[in-house]
Amino acid sequence: MKDEWEERISCALQCSRCNKRLGAKDKRILSVYDHNAICLDCKKKEEKRPDYEEISRNMIGQCLADTELQWGDPGGYCFYHFYPYKCDR
Numbered sequence: 446m447k448d449e450w451e452e453r454i455s456c457a458l459q460c461s462r463c464n465k466r467l468g469a470k471d472k473r474i475l476s477v478y479d480h481n482a483i484c485l486d487c488k489k490k491e492e493k494r495p496d497y498e499e500i501s502r503n504m505i506g507q508c509l510a511d512t513e514l515q516w517g518d519p520g521g522y523c524f525y526h527f528y529p530y531k532c533d534r
Contacts (some may be wrong), residue, residue, distance in 0.1 A: 454473075454475065454480075454481065454482040454525075455482075455530070455532060455533065456469065456532035456533075457473060457481075457482035460473070460482070460483045460484040460487055461476070461479070461481035461482055461483055462476070462481075462483045462484070462487040462490075462491075463483075463484065463486070463487055465484045465486070465487075467482070467484060467532075468532075469531065469532040470531055470532075471484070471531065471532075472485055472529035472530065472531055473485075473529065473530060473531070473532075474488045474525065474526065474527070474528070474529045474530070475525045475526040476488070476491060476526070477491070477497070477500050477501040477504045477505075477526050478491065478500060480526070485529060488529075501526070501527075504526065505523055505526065505527075508522070508523040508526070509523050
């Protein structure tokens with residue numbers, strides 16, 4: 446699991462929502478709706494959606510249950526939906 450998600454999202458070159466270019470030092474965060482990397486501006490918009498609180502609560506609970514049971518929550522994957530991160534390469 447770790448290799449799969451890290452390869453796909455940890456150093457995403459663009460926001461999956463607005464297509465803004467993301468450099469290695471730019472912070473990105475995962476969407477609670479589709480688990481794709483988005484820029485912080487798009488995260489702010491996401492947080493204003495009326496269903497955000499319910500979706501995020503359900504997502505984190507399910508994500509923790511799924512990843513901890515199967516992979517021990519590799520690299521904090523679930524928490525990257527709430528805490529910005531940068532590309533480590």
